[in-house]
Amino acid sequence: MKNSENSENGILWVGDKALETYQRTDKNVLKAFTNHVLLFDSTHSGMHEEATYVKDFDDTEHLAYESNPLTEPLQAYFSSIKMNTIDLMIGSPYELLFQKIISMAKEIESSDKNKNASDEYQLFSFQHFKNRIANEMDFSQKNALLLNQDIPFLDMISDAKATRTKAKRTFNQTWTTLSEKTDINEFLFRFSETSMEIDKCADVEKI
Amino acid sequence: MNRRLLFTELIRRHEQNIRKTIRVRIKNGMDADDVFQDLSMHILEKIEHEDAESLAKWDSKSWIATVTINFCYSVLRKTTSKKSRRMTDLPDDDALERKAFQKGAGLHHEDPSRSVMHFNMEEILSLLNERDQTIVILKLFENRSVEEIDAITGLTNSSQYYKRAIEKLRTKIGVDRFKDQYDDFFPKD
Structure with missing residues (x-):
């Protein structure tokens, strides 16, 4: 979905399911985008040249895979890439890392940019970060593709539902794949071409 | 999946x-x-x-x-x-010491009056439902009090569940049959 002729389409692939999908995707299709792959750590995901690890943005020795501790490293990561070039975020709503990013996007989107003027004097306040990032990227203009997974765990299912709802309210357009092994080549091809209707893409549904 | x-x-x-x-x-x-x-x-x-x-x-x-x-x-x-x-x-140069060690370390395989049975804790605990497993682990392995177990599990009578779980394990393992293999007068030292 090109915004203008010369703009660069960026995709942020978040988490292990996204990495697996990225690796299955046709390289010629991927060439149409600037791809950023974000993983939590290399311990369980393995070392991948194309990936960036959230743990590398953390100063503590053992970064917990929990919502709150992820905030600061993710802020640091967002600051390190050109967020305004990201058009599409891809990830599994079952993964906590992706859930956290969607939550942060929702918070940024719904926060009042001019709220609490006193916060401006705090150099590293979250509000300060939110204001800066909110200026850099407007989530209401970005899109998200949620990757489906067959998960037997009730907790994860309910978290994924909440993430879907948040994503739908935050992003410009949100889609979900209909099955675990969905091929997203066609989706990405249509996404890269403004003239083609994405909603007609098989195996991917708009939510 | x-x-x-x-x-x-x-x-x-x-x-x-x-x-x-x-x-x-x-x-x-x-x-x-x-x-x-x-x-x-x-x-x-x-x-x-x-x-x-x-x-x-x-x-x-x-x-x-x-x-x-x-x-x-x-x-x-x-x-x-x-x-x-x-x-x-160890080299067999001090047989007496070795014998003493074996007794002390509880290697009773040479003593026909005693038998040893090994249990796989995971298998045994899997005989219980999830709630009872949690209670038994908290009580036996973590040495938690009944009040603590109640607080952790959200139950109000965990002691009863614990008692029943232990009884169930005793029955399933067949603890009573071991009584025949030990005489009650076995010296405690």
Whole structure:
């Protein structure tokens, strides 16, 4: 979905399911985008040249895979890439890392940019970060593709539902794949071409 | 279903608790990181071979804690057994001392009046439902009080559940049949 002729389409692939999908995707299709792959750590995901690890943005020795501790490293990561070039975020709503990013996007989107003027004097306040990032990227203009997974765990299912709802309210357009092994080549091809209707893409549904 | 991805997400979510549980139990100079790695492989193997219907239990914190605790005991048991074997491999130049050691270390295989039976704690605990497993682990292995167990599990009468769970285990294992193998007058020293 090109915004203008010369703009660069960026995709942020978040988490292990996204990495697996990225690796299955046709390289010629991927060439149409600037791809950023974000993983939590290399311990369980393995070392991948194309990936960036959230743990590398953390100063503590053992970064917990929990919502709150992820905030600061993710802020640091967002600051390190050109967020305004990201058009599409891809990830599994079952993964906590992706859930956290969607939550942060929702918070940024719904926060009042001019709220609490006193916060401006705090150099590293979250509000300060939110204001800066909110200026850099407007989530209401970005899109998200949620990757489906067959998960037997009730907790994860309910978290994924909440993430879907948040994503739908935050992003410009949100889609979900209909099955675990969905091929997203066609989706990405249509996404890269403004003239083609994405909603007609098989195996991917708009939510 | 990609079970490896499922495992990765699960192990990450529980990593802090698993490491904490390991650190409490593995203290004898062993590397808790190595135990964590081995346990991760053990959990991965279990998840990959688990029936689809039983897979849901891996979402439970208490189940992961049960598996972790059992794994730690298994590691400790192996280490102890290796140490015992090393001791029995000592040169036979001091037979008396060796005999004394065997008695002290409880190696009773040469004594026909005693028998040893080994249990796999994971198998035994799997005879109980998840709630009872949690209660037994908290009571027996973590030495928690009834009040603490009530608070953790949200029950108001965990002592009764504990009593019934132990009774159930005694029946399933058939503890009573061991009575025949020991006489009540066996010296305690």
